[in-house]
Each structure stands twice: as C-alpha cells, then as structure tokens.
C-alpha cells in the first residue's frame with residue numbers, strides 16, 4: 128500500500144439552478160455520512176457566489192471557481208447560468224459549457240490522493256479528464272430513473288421519423304414494453320433530425336455517461352422498481368439510488384402566513400398548484416383553471432406566474448384571470464395565489480394538502496411522493512411526460528393535460544380534481560398508494576435493516592469507488 132488518505136469528492140453540476148440545487152442536497156447527504164471527506168463544488172464565479180449566500184458560514188463545502196468564457200459563442204457576456212440566456216441560445220450555452228474542460232482539467236491535476244468526481248450528466252465529458260488522472264468518475268442524475276431512461280432512449284433514437292414503427296403510439300426501441308405516444312415527445316425531440324446541434328450534443332454526453340464508472344440517482348429502490356431495472360439495463364455500469372434528496376425551501380412559511388392559512392383547513396382538503404421553477408401555461412387554460420377553482424368547493428394554493436408569452440418577472444396582471452378572481456378568493460379564504468417563490472416542501476408536508484397539480488418535474492414528483500400527496504399531472508416538457516406516465520402506472524397520479532395545450536376545459540378540470548380528491552373509490556385507492564409510497568420513502572435512510580436502501584446505496588457507492596481506485600492505483604483506504 129502506498130499511503131492512506133481521505134477521498135476528495137469533486138461535485139460538478141451543470142450551470143443551472145435546477146442542477147446545482149440537487150448537487151447541494153447531495154453534498155449535505157455525503158457530508159452527513161462522511162464528515163471527514165473533503166468535498167469541493169466546481170462552478171463559475173457567480174454561481175458560486177449564489178450558492179455561498181444560501182449556505183451557513185459554517186458549511187464545510189469547499190469551492191473551486193472556474194471562469195466561463197463564452198465570447199467566441201456569441202452569448203451574453205455575463206452568461207453563467209441557463210437563467211441568463213434566452214431559451215433559443217440553450218444549445219449554444221450547452222456547447223460553450225464544454226469550454227470549461229481545460230480549467231476543470233487544471234483543477235483535477237492539482238489534487239492528490241483518491242479523487243471521486245461526481246459530475247452532471249451534461250458535463251459527462253469530464254469522464255475523459257478523469258481517465259487522464261486516474262480518478263474515479265460518476266454521474267449524478269437529478270431526474271428519476273424511469274424518466275431519464277426513457278428520455279435517453281428516445282434521444283439516442285432520433286430522428287424519430289426514421290423509426291420503423293413511428294405512429295401516434297410506438298414502442299421504445301430498447302424497451303418494447305414501454306409505449307410512448309407522440310404527444311409525450313417534446314417539440315425539440317420530434318423536430319430533431321439527428322444531425323442538429325442539440326441532438327449531437329446530447330448524444331455525445333450520453334456516450335460519455337456510458338463510459339463513467341458509476342451512476343448515482345436521486346430516487347428510491349422501492350419507488351422506482353421498474354425504472355431502476357430499465358436504467359440498469361441501459362447503463363453498463365452500476366447504478367446506486369440515494370434518494371429522496373430534498374432541498375428545503377429557503378423561505379419560511381411562518382413568515383409568509385402560509386402554514387397559518389393551511390392550519391385552518393381540514394386534512395387533505397387543499398389543492399396545491401405549481402408548474403415548477405421555470406414553466407408556465409397559456410393564458411386561456413389559465414382562465415379555465417381559475418374558473419374551475421372558482422366553481423369548486425375546494426381550498427387551493429396556486430403558485431402563479433405570467434402566462435406563456437410574457438416575462439416571468441413581469442408584474443402579474445389581473446386580466447390574466449377571471450374578473451375579480453384574486454380578491455374573491457382571498458376574501459372567502461378559499462384560495463391563496465403566490466406570486467413569488469413558494470415554500471413547496473412545507474406546503475406538501477402539511478396535513479391539509481390533499482393533492483398537487485404539478486408539471487411533474489422530478490423534484491416536485493419526489494417531494495409529493497415523499498409526503499404522500501397524490502398528483503394531478505400536467506407534464507410540459509422533457510422527462511416530465513415520463514414522470515407523469517410512471518405516476519399514473521403506479522396509481523399515484525392522474526393526467527389532466529399534456530404539453531402546452533390551449534384547449535383545457537373547466538369541466539374537465541373539475542372532473543379530474545374530484546376524481547383525485549373526492550369521495551370515491553379511485554381517490555381512496557390513490558390515497559392508499561400514496562401512503563404506501565410515503566412509507567417506502569420514509570425508510571430509505573433508515574440506519575438499520577433492509578429498508579434503508581438509499582443509506583446502503585451511498586455506502587455501496589463509496590465502497591465500489593474505493594475498490595475501483597484501489598485496483599487502479601493500489602491505494603488503501605480506512
């Protein structure tokens with residue numbers, strides 16, 4: 128044996144809030160289990176500054192800052208995050224992000240002792256850096272096993288138009304048991320011709336993912352039984368599930384009065400509505416949804432953003448809702464509209480919350496399942512379609528709409544909400560299923576026993592990494 132030294136864990140999230148946040152949850156969870164390991168988050172200066180401001184000063188997370196130089200890519204000069212650029216430049220931003228490679232490589236070259244890189248799927252090119260310096264490389268998936276596998280599988284099969292059986296509904300080439308409907312493919316997937324920049328970029332990253340040493344995924348064995356089977360079939364390397372890693376909201380609901388409001392409502396009576404951190408819906412369905420809420424005898428909390436076509440930061444206009452809607456709802460203490468960042472985890476954890484109308488982003492899906500709240504699904508893009516499909520198949524959700532529709536009908540909204548929240552067999556079954564899954568989630572980090580699958584997953588991951596490196600470099604570990 129050469130020497131004994133503690134591992135240095137390098138976290139390398141993609142430059143987007145939705146990616147950095149799960150990596151911070153990953154940090155907390157690794158740090159809890161291995162307080163002696165050095166953990167460094169690699170990102171660009173402004174992303175690091177943002178992260179620092181949300182962490183307590185006593186946090187033991189280290190940072191390594193690398194500059195982002197997008198000049199040659201005609202991106203806004205201060206763009207460091209997907210939030211800084213218009214959607215049309217996303218592909219360019221992806222490609223520009225590969226220019227971080229030399230700086231990342233420089234950093235890795237300075238590290239001594241065993242190094243474990245945990246990279247984002249969109250930075251999977253870092254596997255080549257890892258090979259150069261004989262470090263351990265893994266990919267952390269912040270979306271679910273099922274959603275990621277289906278999405279990757281579709282991405283690897285573009286152009287879809289050339290698939291022999293392409294019709295309204297078709298079998299996934301790698302997994303013929305899985306049937307996908309054309310409406311479950313996002314626009315950019317359907318339009319991809321296989322040679323376009325985005326397809327090329329994603330396919331290249333997926334190939335790097337396949338070369339990594341291991342995959343960590345923010346899910347739970349007993350929650351995604353089929354999804355994990357599929358992911359393990361798709362990937363040549365071991366998969367460790369370590370969820371649910373939840374990121375608690377920075378805002379206190381005590382201050383905002385939301386908990387107080389929820390405290391006045393009967394158990395499982397409130398419908399919570401949110402389309403995540405970046406999505407919204409069209410103006411017409413927004414009116415229909417509001418008018419359904421107005422006609423139903425159900426309290427609700429709606430995290431509302433300007434409709435599609437308006438800037439997210441724009442001041443909310445009353446004309447986007449039925450006349451007098453917000454005032455009426457407030458007066459009757461029937462509904463709360465939240466125009467800022469909502470304390471979602473706290474809302475879902477509250478006993479008064481009975482269902483979640485969600486776009487089925489993976490974090491929302493996990494949070495809702497962790498707190499045993501059935502989902503009324505309205506997936507809008509990417510893996511959300513497959514998360515929604517999985518929830519329906521598990522009996523945890525019912526789809527209300529799919530994609531950026533404009534023709535949602537008030538009666539249909541009422542029917543679905545009643546089916547999920549009312550006094551009927553289906554609602555009862557969904558509640559039972561949600562309770563069952565909540566238990567699975569609750570036990571995932573149990574200190575002892577077979578149920579603590581995620582605790583075991585993280586242990587196994589570190590054991591696997593240590594062995595792999597020991598084989599490569601004859602290190603010995605404590």
Ligand code: UDP
Pocket residue numbers: 145374376401402403404405406430467468469470471472487488489490491492494
């Ligand atoms: N979120 C929140 N308050 C909001 C909107 C979103 O706390 O007003 C959180 C939510 O709890 C979740 C994340 O932001 O953790 C959204 O992630 P998700 O994967 O569901 O969707 P995305 O925003 O990535 O589309």
